[in-house]
Amino acid sequence: MRRSVPGRKPGVPAGVKGDHDDLRGSLPAESAGLVGRRSELADVRQALTRSRLVTLTGLGGVGKTRLAQGVAVSVRRAFPDGVWFVDLAFASDANPPVGDEVDLEPLATIVATELGVRTGAAESAVGHLIDYLLSRQLLLVLDNCEYAIPECSLLVDQLLRACPWLRVLATSREPLSIGGETTCLVAPLSVPDPGQCPDLAEMKSCDSVTLFCERAEAAQPGFRLTEDNRLAVAGVCARVDGLPLAIELAAAWVGTLTPDRILGNLDDRFALLAHGTRPVPARQHTLRACVDWSHDLCTEGERLLWRRLSVFAGGCELDAIEGICAGEELAGPGLLDAVGGLVSRSILVRDDQHGVARYRMLETIRDYGEQRLRAAGEYEVLRRRHRDWFERLAVRARTAWVSEREGHTLNQLRRVHPNIRAAIEYSLTEPGEAGHALRMLVALPWLTWWGLGLFNDGRRWLRSALARAGAPTAVRAQALALGASMALMQADATTQLEQAEEIARQLNDRATLACVDYVRGVRALYANDLSAAEDYFSRAQASLSEKREPDLQLRVLLMRSLTAALSGDPRLASACRAEIEAITGHGHAYYQILGVSAMAKWAMGNVAAAVDHAKTYLRFSRDQHIGDRFAIAWVVEILAWASAAERGYRRAGILLGAAETLVTEAATSFEHHRALAGFHRECVSRVRESLGEAAFTDALREGNDLSYEDILGYALGKDRHQRTSPPGATTTGLTRREREVADLIARGASNKEIASTLVIAQRTAQGHVENIMTKLGFGSRAQIAAWVTAQQPADDTPVR
Numbered sequence: 091m092r093r094s095v096p097g098r099k100p101g102v103p104a105g106v107k108g109d110h111d112d113l114r115g116s117l118p119a120e121s122a123g124l125v126g127r128r129s130e131l132a133d134v135r136q137a138l139t140r141s142r143l144v145t146l147t148g149l150g151g152v153g154k155t156r157l158a159q160g161v162a163v164s165v166r167r168a169f170p171d172g173v174w175f176v177d178l179a180f181a182s183d184a185n186p187p188v189g190d191e192v193d194l195e196p197l198a199t200i201v202a203t204e205l206g207v208r209t210g211a212a213e214s215a216v217g218h219l220i221d222y223l224l225s226r227q228l229l230l231v232l233d234n235c236e237y238a239i240p241e242c243s244l245l246v247d248q249l250l251r252a253c254p255w256l257r258v259l260a261t262s263r264e265p266l267s268i269g270g271e272t273t274c275l276v277a278p279l280s281v282p283d284p285g286q287c288p289d290l291a292e293m294k295s296c297d298s299v300t301l302f303c304e305r306a307e308a309a310q311p312g313f314r315l316t317e318d319n320r321l322a323v324a325g326v327c328a329r330v331d332g333l334p335l336a337i338e339l340a341a342a343w344v345g346t347l348t349p350d351r352i353l354g355n356l357d358d359r360f361a362l363l364a365h366g367t368r369p370v371p372a373r374q375h376t377l378r379a380c381v382d383w384s385h386d387l388c389t390e391g392e393r394l395l396w397r398r399l400s401v402f403a404g405g406c407e408l409d410a411i412e413g414i415c416a417g418e419e420l421a422g423p424g425l426l427d428a429v430g431g432l433v434s435r436s437i438l439v440r441d442d443q444h445g446v447a448r449y450r451m452l453e454t455i456r457d458y459g460e461q462r463l464r465a466a467g468e469y470e471v472l473r474r475r476h477r478d479w480f481e482r483l484a485v486r487a488r489t490a491w492v493s494e495r496e497g498h499t500l501n502q503l504r505r506v507h508p509n510i511r512a513a514i515e516y517s518l519t520e521p522g523e524a525g526h527a528l529r530m531l532v533a534l535p536w537l538t539w540w541g542l543g544l545f546n547d548g549r550r551w552l553r554s555a556l557a558r559a560g561a562p563t564a565v566r567a568q569a570l571a572l573g574a575s576m577a578l579m580q581a582d583a584t585t586q587l588e589q590a591e592e593i594a595r596q597l598n599d600r601a602t603l604a605c606v607d608y609v610r611g612v613r614a615l616y617a618n619d620l621s622a623a624e625d626y627f628s629r630a631q632a633s634l635s636e637k638r639e640p641d642l643q644l645r646v647l648l649m650r651s652l653t654a655a656l657s658g659d660p661r662l663a664s665a666c667r668a669e670i671e672a673i674t675g676h677g678h679a680y681y682q683i684l685g686v687s688a689m690a691k692w693a694m695g696n697v698a699a700a701v702d703h704a705k706t707y708l709r710f711s712r713d714q715h716i717g718d719r720f721a722i723a724w725v726v727e728i729l730a731w732a733s734a735a736e737r738g739y740r741r742a743g744i745l746l747g748a749a750e751t752l753v754t755e756a757a758t759s760f761e762h763h764r765a766l767a768g769f770h771r772e773c774v775s776r777v778r779e780s781l782g783e784a785a786f787t788d789a790l791r792e793g794n795d796l797s798y799e800d801i802l803g804y805a806l807g808k809d810r811h812q813r814t815s816p817p818g819a820t821t822t823g824l825t826r827r828e829r830e831v832a833d834l835i836a837r838g839a840s841n842k843e844i845a846s847t848l849v850i851a852q853r854t855a856q857g858h859v860e861n862i863m864t865k866l867g868f869g870s871r872a873q874i875a876a877w878v879t880a881q882q883p884a885d886d887t888p889v890r
Contacts, residue, residue: 124160125304125334126279126297127153134161134274138229138257138849141272142250145235145260148276149436149452150384151335151377154261155233157276161259162231167851169257171228176204178242179234194248197241201230216245220252227255227846235262236387236435243268255846263384264434275436278332278452282324293320298327298337305341306349313344322349329356330363331452336377339363359454360461381458384437394420395428396437397466400459401476404508405441405450414475443505473516480506480513481526484533488641501715503538510534514551524558525565531555532568535641540720545576552576567593567602575609578616581762601642604633608646615649618764620657627653644673648686655690656765663690681710685721688728689766701732705806712802719798723752726805727760731773739780740789746774747793748801824865831858835871836878 134157137144146154162173178200198215207222223230230249235242243266246258250270260266265273279298282288293299293315302323306313315323326349330336340363343352355362363377385393398415399406408429416425429449432438438449451459463469483506487499503510510530517527531551539548552573559566570590577584587609594602611626627650634643651666667687674680684707691700704725711722730745753760760770778786796804824832827848834844844855859871868874 124153124156125301127157127160130157130274130276131160131164134259135165135849137272137274138165138259139847141270142256143246143258143260143266143268143271145262145265145271145273146276147262147265147273147434147436149278149333149455150263150381151333152276152278152436153334154276156334158231158233158259158261162229165229165849167854168845168849169227169229170852171226173229173231174205175231175233176201177233178237192240192244194241194245197238197245201232201245216248220249223249223253223256225255226253227842228257230256230258232258232260235260235266236264239264239266242266257849263387263436275439279327279334279337281328281332283328288320288324290315290317290320293324296324296327298332298334299323301334302327302337302341305338306344309342309345319349322353325353326356329353329453330359331454333452333454336363336454339377359457377454378458381455384435385458385462388435388437389428389431391420391424391428392431392435392437393462395425396432396455397459397462397468398472399432399438399449399451400456400463401472401512402451402456402509403512405448405505406509407446407448407502407505410479410506410509411449413479414472446501446505448505476509477513477516477523477526480510481530481533484510484530487535487538488533500535500537503534504715507538511547514555518551518554518558524555527551527555528559528565528569532565532572536645537718539572539576540579540718545579549573549576549580562593562596564594564597564599564602567591567597567599568605571602571605571609575612578609578613579762581759600633600636601639604630604639604646605642607633608642608649611646611653612649615653615656615765616763620653620765623653624650624657640673644670644683647673648683652686652690652693655693658694660694663694681707681714684710685718685725688725692728692731692769693766697732697735700728704728704732708802708806712806719752722801723749723760724766726752726801727770727773729805730777731769734773734776734780737780739777740785742773742777743781743786743789744793744796745805746777747790748796748804749793750790751794751796752798752801824862828858828862828865831855832862832874832878835859835862836875838875 134144134146138161146158148154159175162175166173178197195215198219202215202219202222205219205222207218232242232246239262242260242262246260246266247268249256250258265271279301280296281298282293282296288296299315303313303315326340327337330340336359340352340356343362347355352362360378360381385396388396395411395415398420399411401414402410411429412425420428429438433440433449437455438451441448441450460469463472483502487503514527514530517523517525517530531548539545552569556566556569556573567590570586570593574584574587574590577586587606590602591606593599594606607626607630611623611630614620614623614626627646630646631643631650634646647666647670651663651670654660654662654666667690670683671680674683684703688700688703688707691697691703707725708722711718726745727749730742730749733739733742733745749760761767777789781789793801830848831844834847839847841852841855841859844850844858845852848855859874862874863869866874866877868877
């Protein structure tokens with residue numbers, strides 16, 4: 091058990107300083123294997139400057155221990171009395187529970203033994219430990235605290251209160267939860283996206299790939315990342331979620347299997363990764379053993395929730411957990427306690443998105459939970475509960491998005507899309523369940539499909555569901571009309587619209603007949619047959635006057651207003667706009683339709699209004715995190731037209747490239763919309779002629795390369811080439827670290843106290859003081875203190 095990172099070597103009497111340069115040889119073997127983690131190392135070191143207790147939390151196998159060891163090596167010179175490493179993996183064996191009483195003596199004895207502190211049989215180990223640490227400036231690294239959380243919490247609290255120079259770095263699957271604690275969640279390593287076909291250079295810069303290659307070379311000397319194996323290696327790293335332990339176990343197979351074969355066998359990752367070779371505790375010899383270990387540490391309620399949560403795809407929110415996972419065995423406060431327990435044990439990761447608390451599992455952990463769910467005989471019941479819950483959500487969403495909850499509903503649909511996908515696909519694979527898939531597909535608001543660019547998926551699901559659910563129902567007719575609408579967006583011919591009309595007439599379904607007319611009107615509009623488009627939209631609107639369908643009614647009015655604008659009928663366009671405002675008010679849905687309104691304004695020759703509406707829509711999309719690639723592509727395109735009209739040709743070229751990227755992501759094309767494609771071609775021709783072919787191509791490529799966030803920023807006028815100050819610089823000429831040192835001097839801190847507070851060597855602290863004096867032209871610490879005091883009223887940047 092004994093593993094130390096000493097400034098004082100084991101066995102050296104107290105007060106005798108050890109050889110720092112001999113530190114590496116006394117670290118555990120794993121410490122030399124830290125791959126990547128540069129930002130994490132910096133974050134933890136920074137956290138140690140702010141807090142005397144920093145706890146690294148995270149899933150088993152994620153690399154908490156190695157990160158802690160890396161931090162220990164990097165800060166060792168800041169602690170004159172050493173950095174000491176104590177493994178508590180067996181602390182629970184040394185301290186069996188006795189009722190509710192917490193006995194600190196066994197744990198204190200373990201720590202004291204590691205530090206070389208002798209304790210008598212009749213004396214308090216806690217007292218001896220405090221006496222030893224009272225005047226020493228050292229870092230105590232406590233590894234695997236989850237084995238004795240109550241004891242660790244109490245002991246660390248007592249030590250920190252009594253020993254002013256002590257700092258503690260802990261690793262645990264859950265926080266110690268004592269005052270002054272800073273927690274740092276250790277995430278899996280970054281993984282490449284195999285779908286993006288990263289090149290060899292990009293792959294080599296990815297931490298998970300680097301780890302795989304290092305371990306693969308150890309298993310098969312001469313192994314290298316090549317063009318032939320790079321995609322398979324990327325796939326392996328992505329398949330195991332960047333989990334270091336899983337990557338190492340997978341790489342160990344390189345001596346037997348090619349990366350392609352390893353990837354193929356990862357469909358059952360727990361079976362493939364069943365043999366590990368590195369010298370680690372038995373609990374980590376296999377991936378299953380590692381996860382089993384975490385499972386055994388959970389309460390019965392946490393285990394039950396773990397397996398039930400495996401039905402979710404891509405995360406979930408608390409209302410879904412309550413609606414799907416609750417039951418007699420897991421309800422009310424018990425359910426919330428189980429959620430909190432799984433989060434604290436790093437089984438469940440909390441990811442807040444735009445103010446909404448969401449929870450997710452790594453895929454490896456989810457697979458494990460699913461196996462437990464199947465073994466418990468609950469899989470089918472939970473999958474149906476999951477499907478039914480998201481089907482109800484989809485049905486509610488159809489009308490809610492044009493109500494006072496419109497913003498919440500649309501954003502929720504975007505967040506839960508992976509679960510909706512899972513629910514649809516489950517219904518398509520289970521005999522007799524295809525009707526549920528159809529109901530979900532037709533219930534989802536149209537912005538779900540257009541906003542997320544899901545035409546390919548939507549059409550595939552519709553074909554499958556329609557083939558399995560053949561009864562001529564209103565839902566089937568609506569699904570056929572939806573399929574025809576999606577086919578239209580991709581310029582494909584289909585007979586689905588005629589089939590939808592036939593069923594709707596048999597059922598006298600006015601709403602579906604209105605939908606058929608709407609799709610035909612859009613088809614005529616795209617073909618630039620404006621007269622026919624107006625006839626269809628007018629007929630659809632008349633049919634909807636007899637039945638409230640706000641989602642469809644809004645679509646009809648939008649397309650009719652655009653048709654009127656293109657036809658040169660401003661009166662009709664304004665009338666349609668007034669009806670739209672009557673339906674939406676000035677809420678979320680109103681802003682959603684400003685993109686189409688911008689097109690109408692452009693068509694009527696009102697460039698200023700078109701730009702104003704376009705930018706208002708973009709700001710709304712950015713602030714509300716809408717992410718509607720299809721609509722944003724057209725809005726960015728309109729801004730490109732406006733820039734070209736104002737002779738801003740390079741900006742127009744960049745915007746054209748950005749819009750091209752977005753419309754491709756939406757799986758459609760500008761050319762499908764013939765009524766507006768003329769504006770696009772005219773802009774392209776004008777910008778190419780004005781810039782010249784080479785400059786036009788360069789501008790287009792620059793727009794193609796923009797990220798989604800950069801597209802929004804650039805379209806709204808942000809200068810992409812704006813210069814910023816160098817990192818760490820301040821207007822005074824001092825770096826941020828020098829400002830921190832100056833602030834501590836103003837508080838009367840000595841060099842030793844500065845070194846302790848900032849977790850730096852005392853010699854480094856002295857160097858910062860000298861640099862400050864040189865830059866400011868001062869000759870004493872008193873002058874620095876006076877300068878800091880004088881700066882405070884005018885300095886808006888707080889200095890720690």
